[in-house]
Amino acid sequence: MTPQPSDLPAGAVEAPAVELRGITKQFPGTLANDAVDLTVRHGEIHALMGENGAGKSTLMSVLYGMERPDAGSVRIDGREVSFGDPGDAMAAGLGMVHQSFKLFESLTVAENVVYAAEPRRFGFVDRAAARGRVRELAETHGLTVDPDARVGDLPVGLRQRVEILKLLHRGARTLILDEPTAVLTPAEADALFAVLKSLAAQGRTVILVTHKLREVLAVSDNVTVLRDGRVAARLRTAATSADEIAAAMTGRAVELDRVHAPGTYGEVVLGVTALSAGDAVREVDLTVRAGEIVGVAGVAGNGQSELVEALAGLRPVTAGRVTLSGRDVTHASAAGHRAAGLAYVPEDRHAVGAAPAASVADNLAMGHHRTALSSRRGLLPPAAVRAHARRLVERFGIKAAAPELPAATLSGGNLQKLLIGRELAHEAPLLLVEQPTRGVDIGAIQNIHDQIVAYRDAGHAVLLVSAELSEIRGLSDRVLVMYEGRVTAAYPKDELDERTLGLAMAGGTTQRRDAVQDGDED
Numbered sequence: 001m002t003p004q005p006s007d008l009p010a011g012a013v014e015a016p017a018v019e020l021r022g023i024t025k026q027f028p029g030t031l032a033n034d035a036v037d038l039t040v041r042h043g044e045i046h047a048l049m050g051e052n053g054a055g056k057s058t059l060m061s062v063l064y065g066m067e068r069p070d071a072g073s074v075r076i077d078g079r080e081v082s083f084g085d086p087g088d089a090m091a092a093g094l095g096m097v098h099q100s101f102k103l104f105e106s107l108t109v110a111e112n113v114v115y116a117a118e119p120r121r122f123g124f125v126d127r128a129a130a131r132g133r134v135r136e137l138a139e140t141h142g143l144t145v146d147p148d149a150r151v152g153d154l155p156v157g158l159r160q161r162v163e164i165l166k167l168l169h170r171g172a173r174t175l176i177l178d179e180p181t182a183v184l185t186p187a188e189a190d191a192l193f194a195v196l197k198s199l200a201a202q203g204r205t206v207i208l209v210t211h212k213l214r215e216v217l218a219v220s221d222n223v224t225v226l227r228d229g230r231v232a233a234r235l236r237t238a239a240t241s242a243d244e245i246a247a248a249m250t251g252r253a254v255e256l257d258r259v260h261a262p263g264t265y266g267e268v269v270l271g272v273t274a275l276s277a278g279d280a281v282r283e284v285d286l287t288v289r290a291g292e293i294v295g296v297a298g299v300a301g302n303g304q305s306e307l308v309e310a311l312a313g314l315r316p317v318t319a320g321r322v323t324l325s326g327r328d329v330t331h332a333s334a335a336g337h338r339a340a341g342l343a344y345v346p347e348d349r350h351a352v353g354a355a356p357a358a359s360v361a362d363n364l365a366m367g368h369h370r371t372a373l374s375s376r377r378g379l380l381p382p383a384a385v386r387a388h389a390r391r392l393v394e395r396f397g398i399k400a401a402a403p404e405l406p407a408a409t410l411s412g413g414n415l416q417k418l419l420i421g422r423e424l425a426h427e428a429p430l431l432l433v434e435q436p437t438r439g440v441d442i443g444a445i446q447n448i449h450d451q452i453v454a455y456r457d458a459g460h461a462v463l464l465v466s467a468e469l470s471e472i473r474g475l476s477d478r479v480l481v482m483y484e485g486r487v488t489a490a491y492p493k494d495e496l497d498e499r500t501l502g503l504a505m506a507g508g509t510t511q512r513r514d515a516v517q518d519g520d521e522d
Contacts (some may be wrong), residue, residue, distance in 0.1 A: 010478035015078025050226035051441030052413030094168030266290030269461035275320035280306035295476030356408035396421035425520030
């Protein structure tokens with residue numbers, strides 16, 4: 001059992017909950033961590049920040065036993081440890097909540113929480129004891145959830161609570177949370193922050209790995225910033241600011257939360273009338289005009305992704321009509337949508353947006369092979385492909401060791417830059433873009449935002465789907481909110497605020513369809 005402060009002899013100093021000393025980890029061609037020190041004390045919420053490739057994920061992988069360091073040591077409660085796998089880390093009191101929840105949707109909350117660590121009676125699983133254990137943990141830590149509810153029926157915020165309860169049931173004293181608010185509404189994020197503060201007050205330790213400055217300032221006690229594999233700053237949250245953290249991450253001043261000026265609207269480029277796509281998308285009406293960015297906000301799972309797939313020709317339309325630049329593309333293929341004037345950045349950059357096994361250069365050529373890089377007898381000119389890749393790599397700051405290497409060697413953020421650059425280079429009348437800056441560092445976010453606005457100002461139409469409300473508010477000329485598969489509210493730029501959007505995302509606001517559809521607020 002870990003000594004509590006009151007258990008220590010007079011004058012004794014409590015050992016840190018987690019201490020990493022001189023952690024160095026090198027991969028072929030990359031020094032991911034370079035003599036990194038990190039100290040996290042009991043009862044502390046410690047934020048770990050940095051740009052893509054700064055070394056955050058590698059450092060946490062070392063701590064959680066997923067990677068072995070080349071040099072350095074790990075100490076838990078003052079005792080040096082060597083983890084061979086995450087099981088060893090869990091046995092030492094560590095627990096990690098990943099971005100992608102690892103739950104069985106067909107099982108109940110209680111069954112998920114106690115899975116592989118079930119209370120038993122006479123050799124059988126004691127279901128009553130399991131439910132009682134979940135109720136006890138939920139009440140103690142402010143994680144209210146019904147033990148008998150099926151996980152598949154729960155909203156994402158409650159599923160996250162189940163993940164935390166799983167760790168607490170297994171005795172986790174230090175919790176590592178990786179981008180925990182990526183799929184939460186503002187209200188759900190605030191509820192999570194309250195839970196984390198309660199856990200810290202009870203002596204638990206939290207390491208928060210995130211890109212979001214707002215949540216760091218709202219909930220953390222201290223911040224460690226990594227840059228290029230090294231510690232760039234150690235900051236006390238109460239004595240720092242978002243600007244200082246951003247400067248430490250990037251090495252330069254960054255303009256945060258910029259709200260771009262509205263565009264100058266032209267003719268309708270995308271027209272959607274009473275569109276349905278199975279049960280996921282129901283009677284959606286919307287328009288996007290040239291010179292306009294229309295944002296779509298909503299909690300994950302409310303039909304945004306399915307709407308985008310239908311508009312890109314990747315999901316069958318069961319009712320309604322879609323026009324692109326005056327051409328009916330309701331039932332057109334993905335290639336037909338592209339030919340009609342669509343550029344598309346999907347949410348899933350690995351499975352849909354890119355071919356990870358193909359080279360960076362070949363990925364950047366995709367979609368351009370019939371236009372700027374027109375093939376000769378079915379073969380693309382290698383010199384033209386390389387020159388095209390070099391231009392886009394430089395323009396969008398894609399960190400690639402060589403264009404000939406597989407796209408799989410890129411970090412998630414750099415793969416996202418690849419997709420953005422490739423699609424903007426099409427100069428298509430309509431850009432359909434999902435989560436354009438997910439997993440992208442602060443400096444690159446500013447560049448991508450500027451590129452999207454410049455695309456709009458060049459006379460193109462943009463339909464933007466994002467879970468980041470600051471991104472929606474900063475870029476959009478008009479915002480639509482989706483709830484349970486329908487567009488339930490619309491707001492012009494001058495009426496946007498986070499509270500209003502958060503209420504609508506939670507289903508608390510419904511507007512008439514005609515107000516949602518025509519977008520003629522101006």
